[in-house]
Amino acid sequence: MGIRAWGPGPDIMNLRDIHTPVLLDRCIELLAPALERDGAVFVDATLGMGGHSEAFLERFPALRLVGLDRDQDALRIARERLARFADRVTLVHTVYDGIAEAVASAGFDAADAILFDLGVSSLQLDVADRGFAYSQDAPLDMRMDQSTGTTAADILATYGEGDLRRIFERYGEEKLAGRYARAIIAARAQAPIERSGRLVDILVTATPYAAQRTGHPAKRVFQALRIEVNRELAVLERAIPAALGILPVGGRIVVLAYQSLEDRLVKREFARSSASTAPSGLPVELPEHTPRFRLLVKGAELAPDDERATNPRATSVRLRAAERVEAAV
Ligand SMILES: C[S@@+](CC[C@H](N)C(=O)[O-])C[C@H]1O[C@@H](n2cnc3c(N)ncnc32)[C@H](O)[C@@H]1O
CATH class of the missing domain: 1.10.150.170 (Putative methyltransferase TM0872, insert domain)
Structure with missing residues (x-):
């Protein structure tokens, strides 16, 4: 099994050293407006070693986390790392296109904020x-x-x-x-x-x-x-619409992609949901045609130079973010 390389049990301090969550402050800044209320639900769709999740749980003391991963080694390590927040945390072993079912199984009917940090983790690579x-x-x-x-x-x-x-x-x-x-x-x-x-x-x-x-x-x-x-692209293609579908008005999503195929797919889904569906030539936009999402960053945001210099994973990251502004019709 994968974690054997860390010795008899995962060395949490060691994991912290080797994996610095990418664009962490920016993710918090972008998702914070959706998470300020007590009991807000944050879904980490790619829990990995729980680096992003740990920071969100620290920053928002009443936050509820639903953390997903298809890798059972990652879930085991994250569970240990997040043990001190256990009463606010539900971890689900699933592929992330099952996000809606996972959130429902944790007892929630919506997610206030969702993070996807795509690809493999340092654990899997190392x-x-x-x-x-x-x-x-x-x-x-x-x-x-x-x-x-x-x-x-x-x-x-x-x-x-x-x-x-x-x-x-x-x-x-x-x-x-x-x-x-x-x-x-x-x-x-x-x-x-x-x-x-x-x-x-x-x-x-x-x-x-x-x-x-x-x-x-x-x-x-x-x-x-x-x-x-x-089946990474097929799964992501289903997962983004599924994630957008469980965000209430004011709910926010951030996606970090590390290769152009994934980023293109995220860009396309975000563009589709933030565009008006009014047929061209209509003089007035009807309410059912107004965009359901607005983009929170222009294009794809890259990591700042200092982060790229110190965190190798940050060199290829492209961040996209959106907020629901209209209820689904
Ligand atoms: C880059 S890591 C996440 C690191 C995490 N943000 C952290 O700070 O520790 C991506 C994680 O997503 C998981 N993953 C990738 N594709 C997935 C999928 N389709 N469904 C569920 N989990 C997936 C991987 O197993 C991996 O643990």
């Missing part, structure tokens, strides 16, 4: 036996929820060349997708590709020398496999 990192040799698992689903090794063993090429292109935006797919098919005819070290070797060998100087050859393929294993 614990070698999860197989997420191309820099460490490990079994090619890559499931965020290790209790269910297909592993990266299964995909490499069963997908045809066309499907491998498609996921490397679509989810990795990898220019050498075809070449890598061919190399994998040839290599697996010799022996199954079960470890990240072997996959890295195959990819490096298949990469022309000139391309080796533009970043690690395995980076985009690993990202693509992770997205495919966890």
Whole structure:
């Protein structure tokens, strides 16, 4: 299991040191107006090691937290980290497109504020036996929820060349997708590709020398496999509308995305909900056509230079935020 690398139990102080929550103050600032009332409900849709959640619970003493994660190791660590707030905390093991059901199961019919901090956690990346990192040799698992689903090794063993090429292109935006797919098919005819070290070797060998100087050859393929294993984009595409659907008027949402595919999807959903649905040419906007959300930041906000310099995760973050201004019709 993943947390073995931390010794007999999770070392909470150590976790705090290695993982600094990204754009924490900005997230609090943007969501605070929705959380000032006593008993306000905050949903952390990507609890991880509970870094953001801990800060929200400290900042708002009457806050109720519903924390979601599909990774049981993350939930175990967060539960321990947040133990001193136990009477205000409900943690739910779920994929985040089940956000509405999770909030209902915690006894609430709405969420005042919601945070998504997308992607993998430092825990998942750093614990070698999860197989997420191309820099460490490990079994090619890559499931965020290790209790269910297909592993990266299964995909490499069963997908045809066309499907491998498609996921490397679509989810990795990898220019050498075809070449890598061919190399994998040839290599697996010799022996199954079960470890990240072997996959890295195959990819490096298949990469022309000139391309080796533009970043690690395995980076985009690993990202693509992770997205495919966890169905990340399909889940997010369902999760954002589901999250918007449980915000009352005045409710707020912040999403932190770390790669352009996810950010594009969030941008599209936010744009759709903050646009008027009036048919063009109508002289007066009818109430049922007014936008239900307003955007709280212009475009996507990046982390400030000082945070980018000290927290590697912050270098690629794009923050988007919105507030419900109209009830659903
Ligand atoms: C970047 S980490 C969150 C870190 C957290 N904000 C903190 O400060 O500790 C993302 C977490 O979201 C979880 N996650 C990713 N995709 C998910 C999904 N579709 N459903 C539920 N949890 C998901 C991962 O397992 C991981 O623990």
